[in-house]
Amino acid sequence: MAHPIIRQIVNRDCHVGTPYRKVVRHVASRLNGGWKTFKGLNRNDRRVFICECCEIHLENRQLFLDMRF
Numbered sequence: 001m002a003h004p005i006i007r008q009i010v011n012r013d014c015h016v017g018t019p020y021r022k023v024v025r026h027v028a029s030r031l032n033g034g035w036k037t038f039k040g041l042n043r044n045d046r047r048v049f050i051c052e053c054c055e056i057h058l059e060n061r062q063l064f065l066d067m068r069f
Helices: 004-013 020-030 035-040 043-068
Strands: none
Touching (some): 004 020, 020 035, 020 043
């Protein structure tokens, strides 16, 4: 289950065609403290953060494709 703040940022700001790397960068930049917050996370927490961003983005893309076709 992804963090609600991450979900909100991805749902609000990221188009389904945006590459994963840009999604992760955008979400990290929107955090309170920006990149300092992201860089301050330990390696495992960063990995979870990145996975959550990609997971939500993939869900949005799948929903878009389901609705389109």
